[in-house]
Amino acid sequence: AQSVAQPEDQVNVAEGNPLTVKCTYSVSGNPYLFWYVQYPNRGLQFLLKYITGDNLVKGSYGFEAEFNKSQTSFHLKKPSALVSDSALYFCAVRDIRDSWGKLQFGAGTQVVVTP
């Protein structure tokens, strides 16, 4: 079985400061990892994914994430947060052996960026 943990319900950061949203995962085989963002009253939007290759993945809106196999983590980062980054962020994982790729989502982390 696969699972995802987002240990923080909420992350508060001042505008201009670095932002980190944590994610750890558990799969039997090798993982495919994703980050999605949800703005209020909207559906989820894709940010970035790790499939294979470079452990540092760059995505939309200046976000990046680092895959760490030994720590089974895939933390989302942004060097300088904006007020407009305030949203709900979801990490998701899939075992590559699952041919039709049912994703397991974490519970979500609310990011609040204050001016």
Place this chain on the structure above:
Amino acid sequence: NAGVTQTPKFQVLKTGQSMTLQCAQDMNHEYMSWYRQDPGMGLRLIHYSVGAGITDQGEVPNGYNVSRSTTEDFPLRLLSAAPSQTSVYFCASSLTGPANNEQFFGPGTRLTVL
């Protein structure tokens, strides 16, 4: 190109009533899925489809039916609504499986069952 559309946006049902949540996409995506979103639980997969005529169960399928008669449409049916089905429902699609392709999500349907 409208992407993924869902109707209605809001719905209130009484226990025991039935209804269908509509989902359509105009991107010629093979893969479509339904999720429910509940506070503190993230998104949970209800049903999914890998193409017209092919559907399968996800993590929480009980109380829901789906069909996929065309590539574009993937309706979700609640046969006898229960208060436990109060949730926000999202439809999503992707070119193939969501494994290595981003999913495109609709705006959601907020359902309340009294």
